[in-house]
Amino acid sequence: MAVRSTIMDTNSFRPEMESALDPQTRQLTRERAVLGPAYRLFYRKPVHLVRGRGSHLWDADGVEYLDVYNNVASVGHCNPRVVEAITRQASMLNTHTRYLHENVLHYAEDILSTMPDEVNRIMFQCTGSEANDLAIRVAQSYTGGQGVIVTHEAYHGNSALTSKLSPALGTAQSLGLRMRMIPTPDTYRVEIAGQVANECSPEVFGGWMADQLAQAVADMKRHGIKFAAFLADSIFSSDGVYPAPVGYLKPVIDKVHELGGVFIADEVQPGFTRTGDAFWGFQRHGVVPDLVTSGKPMANGLPTSLMAARAEVLEPFASSVPYFNTFGGNPVCMAAAQATLDVMRDEDTMGNAKKVGGVFMKALKEFQAEHACIGDLRGAGLYIACEIVKPGTKDPDQRKALDILESLRGNRVLTSVCGRYGNILKLRPPLVFSEDDVDWFSTAFGKTLKECGE
Template sequence: MTRGTMVNAFDRATAQLSPADDALVSRREAALGPAYRLFYETPVHLVRGEGVWLYDADGNPWLDCYNNVASVGHCHPRVVEAMAKQASTLATHTRYLHEGILDYAERLLGYFPPALSHVMFTCTGSEANDLAYRIARAATGGTGVIVTSNAYHGVTLATAEMSMSIGPAVAPGANVFPVPAPTLANYPGGVAAGFSQAIRDACAKMREQGIRPAMLIVDTIFSSDGLITGPEGFLKDAADAIRAEGGLFLADEVQPGFARTGAAMWGFQRHGVVPDMVSMGKPMGNGYPVAALVMRPEVIADFGAKARYFNTYGGNAVAAAVAGAVLSVIEDERLLDNARASGAALLAGLDDLATKHPALGERRGAGLFVAVDILEDGQPSAEAAARVVNRLRDARVLISASGAKGDALKIRPPLPFGADHAERFIETLDKVLAQ
């Protein structure tokens, strides 16, 4: 959850809760403590999901325009079948020989450039990024990490310190050096040149403090920074900059990966760059906890020679079966093509709406990852964005907000989201804006 989505969070003092939901909130507060958050001014009580739809306790359908975790659709029958079949046969870890993890590893690596030829498995994207940091430290001898100013990369101690977006309770670590997000507003002289210079400047600042660079980590769609889709290619200069300083480039594909952008399987491919490491998570198992880190063999060589790696659940037989089923669905249902076509329809609909609703500012997107700035009196407004998010919720359409100030709508539906779903979203947004 980013700072941008926090503005949309539940406020019990103003929520219109049913007695049953009020009781659920009380149970949450008593059992889960104060750090958990609920979305929306009035929380949503969901009991099942199917495809791009979620259903509440009364059987009402909710159009899901937000959840990339269920990347191939909620409760996809092929994924559920693979999970149940493997769980009923064998569920064990990677210290025994088993074909399943090897079949999946070889298949997954086939989606990457040949230079990226090793894969290690974890349970979450947070773990994958944490492991990448350990490997980068071993490979470079450095500890310094460069992130963007509203990044999100995980919830372990190390990755939370790299995640500017999760709130003031977590300060950047001593080895973390934030730089402004790669936008023209931040780098009016050019994003590629400006962002790469910011990386060099951050490395110089590290050395002034006696710190050596270890890595640059970026979400390749910059989703927490408000969604930055272009100009395509600027990440190549950024990768060149960190490598020249002795560090590695880690592409965080937890949100843009697995066909999300509609242009390619991975977000980094839109930039014509081959990272040193690539982390994956959430969509990889369609809700089952499976994640991974892919890397160049030379990057892992020193770490592998001196340290053992083991993760009890990472890469277990059930995880491998589930992840393989997700790949099969992406391929067989042509979800990459669908993301491209449906994303284009969504953007076109937003462009049309913008001609009649001055509240809609800049629209940007890549496949089924779309953002639109919300304006009030011509200026970006987090408060107005929150109102739109919550009024869409009242119409049973689920989205969130993004960006450092929370002033951009974040639209990121499951990949089977079609043109008819896009039309329904646009029609509902039109009614909300008219209010």
């Protein structure tokens, strides 16, 4: 099983694919040279989008796509209530948190009300990277340690600090000297005492994971590094999406605390009702984090993020080191975040994620019964992973996964892949995804599997 060296090898356009493009698309991809070589475009034939609404997107030729990938537009592309809130506040005032403003205070109270009582302080930034970067510093200040543990394919941000905690970036990005990785909680492949993990109890699987963590902390100690934090998103998104057995994080977080560390719940992926059974991913597992971070789905597309904390964990850092984020918590971003949260409540996106996620999973299981290339299906709410493997084995089939992706694009469904081997379809649509959307997906997926020789 070849392991990718960087995420470049996954879903992305490369200049040598240029000849297959129509003139306008080719022109736009050429113009992107100005952005330098770090930018990647999705798809062998990149998509040129011009309009969005709900869970649907339209390209420059008027072709309509179903969006089964973008969690940023959490309450739907161009949600009119969010747009209206942005317009109203942008027309009124947009300053910063060194003047008093209700928006940041009201939203702070409102969003904290969705969290455990122990998590009672919150600070605002603009990106998930900024939130994680700050959370690490807060955790290190509180524990007096430096050591951070993440999973083997984790992605936690693009800042200097968080990049060094993001093995998913590939081997060209050096990892921190004081970080350690524990294995991906791959419930499809890990076996414990002869039993596949997804058939284990949460206690057994969580116990296995807690052991991995304890070993990593022991190794840190051997190198003179004091353990500070376990940083994880509770659905292990870039590792490949591992939502169950629900509760398996509990023994892990207990171990984190026993060993003197704190748990930073990175809720960029599972948070904001996506999993259908809780507002936050960590709540599904019955754990209380010391720090919570989120970003992407928070303000439906405006750059907005948060770092929430237990007061006593925040105190040592925040009472000594000045931190000011010019745009973080500004009235316009807070208005967008508030409108997003209001829509989540009023339209019960949690209920919708549960209901439509269930219908979606059922439809996928029907495909699985017919197609041996679908090795595993797992998910929570509107976060579903579909593993493409070589029939009769658990060997990842990245080539087929990428073929499926391109074919789905041709059949007007947008998504992408994740996981160490880039063979896992990541199905993570806007939270307003409907049963009709599932039908749209199913029709396209059926055609795609046929096109891919299934």
